[in-house]
Structure formats: C-alpha cells, structure tokens
Amino acid sequence: MPITRRRLALLACIVLLPSWAIAQSLTVSAAASLTEAFKEIGARFDAARGGSTRFNFAASGVLITQIAQGAPVDVFVSADQESVDRGVKAGLLDPATRRDFASNSLVLIVPAQDALAITALGELNRADVRRIAVGKPATVPVGRYTRQALETVGLWTSVEPRIVYANSVRQVLDYVARGEADAGFVYRTDAELARDKVRQVVVVAGHAPVTYPAAVVQDSRQQAAARAFVDFLAGPEAQAILARHGFDK
Incomplete structure (x- = not known):
C-alpha cells in the first residue's frame, strides 16, 4: 500500500506526541476517601492525554499490600505518609516522584437522628455508647489517626472494647449512616457526602496531619504517563476539583 502524504503526516504527528499522550491505559490505586474527586480528575486527565485511567479504591494499607503482591499498578495514592514510607522502603515506589497534593481533617460523627445526643469526644465514655466505628x-x-487521637486524650483503652473495626473509611461512614454504630471517625470530606445521614460532632485533633501523597510504582510500564498523573494532581485543574470536594491543599 503506497504511503500517501496524509499517512505520512499522521505518522509524523504520532512520533511527535509525548509518550504519555499515546498510553492506552493507566491504573491508579487510591485511598477510598478520594473516590468521587478522583473519578472527576481522571476524566479531565484522560481528556487531556487521550488515554484511559482506571481506579482501584480501597484502604491505603490494603492497596500497598496488593502492589507488594504484584498487582499491576502505575500510581499509588495514599491517605497517609506511613503507607508510602512502607512502599518506598520495600522498593515498590519511586521516592523521586513522591508528592503531597491534598490534606483533610478527622471528625467524630454520629447518626443524623442521634438519640444519644453526643456532643463531645469525652462522651464516648458514656455507658450508653455501645458501638464505635473505627477503621x-x-x-x-x-x-x-483515630487511635493516635484517642490515645492523646487518654480514651483509647476505655473505648477499645466497644470498637467495631471497619475495612475502610467508607465502611465506617456506612456503619454510622445506617445507625449500626453510635459514633465513628471519618474524614471531613466523607462526612460531607452523607450530611443528610450523619452529623459532625467535632473536628478531632491529637494525631499526625492527614495528608495525601502520590508516587509512581517502580514496576509501572507507563512511567511517563504515571509521572504526568502525579504532576496533574498538583496542577490548578485537579486542585480546583479537590477543593470543590472539600479537600484542603
């Protein structure tokens, strides 16, 4: 088949495109609390690069374990520094690409129709508070973060027998929203998603800062696209989306 001028022009355009722009698919494992914001960010990123981004949302500790076990992931995004530290130490993540892009707050929530009328952290010690949801x-x-905060105020030991453990922050939110727990600890952004079903009692202090780091997975076959995604998170478009979903910078 003869190579026409049009075909030559098309080939030239493909050659001149950056490698991340022609990537077929990018897999991002991200903290569950980022679900809604990242779905929107992914759509914007894909529109710019012409590829497709797939997300795997779960608890950060579960996600880094999956990567350690060989899950094909390009970018890891955590709700804490510890999980990324673990990934870097194990040689799973490229430390040169590590970047913080957002922050959040820990809040105590109760069901919107709170029959117990909990108004402060110290009231978790009340005998009628029987089930407390904690990741x-x-x-x-x-x-x-919850354990750190409760240990800081000397409450962890006394409330621990009544803790109902959850596999993610979204499961904590569900337990409280459905009235299956008298109280629980989630991020402020999660509480806002269910504000018709839960009530925020107080912003909780006494723990490490809630920050979100992202890093490229060492074994990613799409290094350029993965780096581009991490860079995109810090850019104005993604930051505006995160702010709209309640995240701080």
Missing part, C-alpha cells in the same frame, strides 16, 4: 489501624489510615 482498622493496621491497614486503614483513618483508623491510625
């Missing part, structure tokens, strides 16, 4: 500290960052 598993070993794998769920919001659980670690």
Whole structure:
C-alpha cells in the first residue's frame, strides 16, 4: 500500500506526541476517601492525554499490600505518609516522584437522628455508647489517626472494647449512616457526602496531619504517563476539583 502524504503526516504527528499522550491505559490505586474527586480528575486527565485511567479504591494499607503482591499498578495514592514510607522502603515506589497534593481533617460523627445526643469526644465514655466505628489501624489510615487521637486524650483503652473495626473509611461512614454504630471517625470530606445521614460532632485533633501523597510504582510500564498523573494532581485543574470536594491543599 503506497504511503500517501496524509499517512505520512499522521505518522509524523504520532512520533511527535509525548509518550504519555499515546498510553492506552493507566491504573491508579487510591485511598477510598478520594473516590468521587478522583473519578472527576481522571476524566479531565484522560481528556487531556487521550488515554484511559482506571481506579482501584480501597484502604491505603490494603492497596500497598496488593502492589507488594504484584498487582499491576502505575500510581499509588495514599491517605497517609506511613503507607508510602512502607512502599518506598520495600522498593515498590519511586521516592523521586513522591508528592503531597491534598490534606483533610478527622471528625467524630454520629447518626443524623442521634438519640444519644453526643456532643463531645469525652462522651464516648458514656455507658450508653455501645458501638464505635473505627477503621482498622493496621491497614486503614483513618483508623491510625483515630487511635493516635484517642490515645492523646487518654480514651483509647476505655473505648477499645466497644470498637467495631471497619475495612475502610467508607465502611465506617456506612456503619454510622445506617445507625449500626453510635459514633465513628471519618474524614471531613466523607462526612460531607452523607450530611443528610450523619452529623459532625467535632473536628478531632491529637494525631499526625492527614495528608495525601502520590508516587509512581517502580514496576509501572507507563512511567511517563504515571509521572504526568502525579504532576496533574498538583496542577490548578485537579486542585480546583479537590477543593470543590472539600479537600484542603
């Protein structure tokens, strides 16, 4: 088949495109609390690059374990620094690409129709508070933040027997929203998603800052596209989306 001028022009355009622009698919494993914001960010990123971004949302500790077990992931986005530290130490993540792009707050929530009328953190010690939803500290960052905060005010030991452990921050939110727990600890952005079903009692202090780092997976076959996604998160378009979903910079 003869090569026409049109075909030559098309080939030239493909050659001149950056490698990330012609990538077929990018897989991003991200903290569950980022679900709604990242679906929107992914659509904007794909519109710019002409590829497709697939997301895997779960607790950060679960996601880094999946990567360690060989899951084909290009970018890891965590709700804490500890999970990324673990990935870097194990040689799973490229430390040169690590970048913080957002922050959040830990809040105590109760069902919107709170029959117990909990108004402060200290009231979790009341005998009528029987079930407190908390993310598993070993794998769920919001659980670690919660444990740190409760230990700071001397409440962890007394409330621990009544804790119902959850596999993600969204499961904590569901437990409280459905009235299956008397109280729970989630991020402020998660509480806002269910404000018709839960009530925020107080912003909780006494824990490490809730920050979101992203990093490229060392074994990614799409290094350029992965780096482009991490860079995009810090750009004005993604930052505007994150702000609209309640995240701080």
